[in-house]
Amino acid sequence: MGEAAHQIVTMEVNAHGIAVITFLNPPVNALNMEALELLKGKYNEAMERDDVKAIVLTGGGGKFSSGLDISLMQIIQKTGDNSFLAEICRDLNNLVEDGQKPSVAAIQGYALGGGLEFAMGCSARVATSGTKLGLPELTLGVIPGFGGTQRLPRLVGVSKAVEMLMTSRSIMSEEGKTLGLIDAIASPEELLETSCNLALNIAENRKPRLYSLSRTDKLDSSSKTEEILQGFRQQAEVTALTMPHKLSCLDVIQEGLTSGGHSGILKEGKVFKELVLSTAAKAYVHVFCAQRATSQVHGVTDAGLKPQAIEKVGVIGAGLMGSGITTSLILSNINVILKEVNSEYLQKGIQKIEANLQALVMKGKLDENGVKRALSNLRGVSDYSDFRDMDMVIEAVIEDLSLKQSIFEEIEKICPPNCILASGTSGIDLNEIGKRTNAQDRIVGAHFFSPAHIMPLLEIVRTEKTCTQVLLDVMTIGKTIKKVPLIVGNAPGFAVNRTFFPYFQGPYLLADLGVDIFRIDRVICAFGLAMGPFQLHDVTSYNLAITFAKEMAEAFPGRTFQSPLHQLMLQHGRQGKSNGKGYYIFEKGSKPKPDYSVLPIVEESRINKGKPISVSDQEIVEMIFFPVVNEACRVIEEGLISQASELDVASILGMNFPSRLGGIMFWADTIGAKYIYNSLSKWSDLYGPFFTPSKYLEERGMKGIPLGAPVEA
């Protein structure tokens, strides 16, 4: 063991014989193999030492633990071997719960997943107020694997435990105290002292030593338990197709409740082992790791630069995007000067921001104090005089090149010479936007997805001239406002809209071939997207869709499909949700319903007047998403992103592609490049160049190289 390894877990024995074992693995005290081995080593030492009566287990750096290091799960998935993990976890749990000396967990910040599971193995738990406690394993496609399915029901009762497990929602320590998960709340200063006193009282029999796995005081009668589990089972069956592991989790809980905790632990281990190797878990873990990887950008985060403080941001334009971007910024305590052309537009923008904040209050994500705090960071203006000391400006006006050019020309003169000049454009060439300035090195794209205060993706667009410091600073502010920043190249549609433009055309091509539009939407929803493409266009804007289709057709003339349908809809007085008339009927208080009176317009729009083609639901999915995979291949080949997994993250966060499928490229690799290539070739012959496979896809398909493998391969 190296020197650094020793620093992860430390042990200090106090004058009363309490060994405080502190575990430190920044940033979140995740449990990797080394940490688990070291914990086991310290525990064994504490058990053997005569001067130790009891143990207090705690985390360093103000937090307990975020649970198992998720990258360890990826290693297990690659090797297929999880025996080493099962072994160490069994040994540690035995030491913590059944060792000859009692343990108390001293919890601060959060105890999640495996972290909470070890805490639950202790005889008692002390936490600081506001500490987060939860078992979020189901979001990773697995169930808890360190005894959580067995101990949580015994500590908080079956109903609450199953609710926490099924929803993956955490609770705060205050609620944990009421439920019995936490024995005492202490201030951060007194956490260790309170925990040590409790441990001593248990060791000296002034308090009973409790063994979580054998406790029954919180359990209901077997008939009541059965009733509770049955209720959750019915709910889980509804999502069984996408979340089958919910049912597995209920089986494991039931095993422990009917045959005893130890039997439940054995079943938990077996099911965890199977699930961790499932395609869904591989997908979820891939997404987690891919998202983590976006924070390391070669040439930017490793360039030896330090992020500069961005405290004041000017936002130009208070429309839908500008107000959403401003909402995100002020919620993260960044001062914003919001500029509009006149006070009427400005007031409208501020009202939108207030409405955005109130919507968060309605959802329970913000309180009125939070609203006040956020609004205190905002000031509206109708000229640039207050832009003289901005750290960053984000232009968010309509997609009009000459307007943007004149704005950049003007702000270059007013803002300080190191101010970042960002455009929120969703596709206009940034070199053109900055053409009339001498500040090309400070010009960058900050493409937010609508609604900007909710969608977590931020596409940061670099030109050949954008300097590294600017990229690092925009990445940093992106993280501050809780976005996942992705650095991409400056090309039509950038990386995300470019990859997904076929998604906005394929469904229309299918409609043109006679496939029912409502069936297409139903199939896409069943595949896992929140809404189908036609409903999506109802709630966004036909005009935006028409402009975007035109831009893509100009940039990639050989492979786009431009449907006249949106234009026809507008001609028939249908503008989608905005005027209540689209493909769907929008009525307050009820779900949108298909408006079958639109079908003659769809028929009128068909260029191909032939007999409707016959396709299966699977073919609909493939004919819509394979062209997206195809375009993604071109984006990778052209170097607009640095690795395929970035498009997985982008597809999930920017386009709502189902995360259980791991993102667009991960999903494609589960199908196989060769199959996708062959299908596209066939459709290209039948239905035209929209489907023509790219060279990159062909090559990978023929050579059997996964689409997600690095380009060098």
Ligand SMILES: C[C@H](O)CC(=O)SCCNC(=O)CCNC(=O)[C@H](O)C(C)(C)COP(=O)(O)OP(=O)(O)OC[C@H]1O[C@@H](n2cnc3c(N)ncnc32)[C@H](O)[C@@H]1OP(=O)(O)O
């Ligand atoms: C066998 C067991 O039952 C199985 C398990 O325990 S599975 C693990 C279950 N635990 C989880 O799912 C926890 C996931 N993490 C979180 O919810 C949040 O990260 C947190 C609440 C712990 C901290 O949030 P916050 O302070 O905002 O920090 P956040 O930015 O999210 O995380 C910091 C870094 O730690 C990483 N991280 C967080 N949890 C991690 C984990 N369990 N393993 C590995 N890395 C983790 C994040 O990806 C991020 O990486 P980056 O800096 O490279 O982008």
